[in-house]
Amino acid sequence: MERREPAIQVKNVRKVYRMGDEEVVALNRINLTIYKGEICCIFGTSGSGKSTLLNQLAGMEKPTRGEVLIQGHCVSRMSEEELAAFRQKYIGFIFQSYNLLPSMTAIENTAMPLMFRGMEKDKREKIAEGLLRKVGLSHRLHHYPGQMSGGQQQRAGIARAFVTRPQVVFADEPTGNLDSRTTADIMKMITGFARKYEQTIILVTHDPGMSRYADRIVTLVDGNIIGDERKR
Ligand SMILES: Nc1ncnc2c1ncn2[C@@H]1O[C@H](COP(=O)(O)OP(=O)(O)OP(=O)(O)O)[C@@H](O)[C@H]1O
């Protein structure tokens, strides 16, 4: 296992938020290596630092101390411009609230990351359609987010996250707004894609039930890793 290729390296990451005179230590001193192809669940109760950790991993925020490397690239030192280009190339995101653009249809939303890569419309929509078929949305290609159920919107969200075949996909409570049946369907889709292309998934959740889909469960309490369990 240790000989596997690291996808994400977190080195001595500390994150302190300053609020007036007060300091909030959201992450104390995090060290973590996540390997290529791992489906890693970041588990913890509300306020334990899960989203903060994800934000440092994805380069959304800069750590107060320490560094984060993805595929050997130091995201915690990149400029906004470098980060934007890097994310486009390597990273996919799945959000709890789906974050589809309301003025775009399912197929347009799914194809958007390919548009940023400069791919022409016909080609990118053909690829997007293929993905939407795989997530069971072939009958909703031209629906707008407001015309779809939550579960359908999240299927489109997954299609969008995987459309560029990113090496790493970050998901913060991706099934937080869905029922247990839909959650199972959605999680099988995410893990199915990831296994097929050996993609690395970082899944943030407070739901212990999600651990069944993970290869590894990293547990946070008050900004510290207190558990790191491998299942395969
Ligand atoms: N921008 C911020 N400014 C100040 N404090 C913050 C900020 N973001 C997070 N915190 C604090 O950092 C700690 C960790 O927050 P975080 O959002 O990472 O928790 P979480 O584990 O994702 O919780 P939840 O399950 O509720 O989403 C909390 O105490 C929170 O109040």
Ligand SMILES: [Mg+2]
């Ligand atoms: Mg959170």
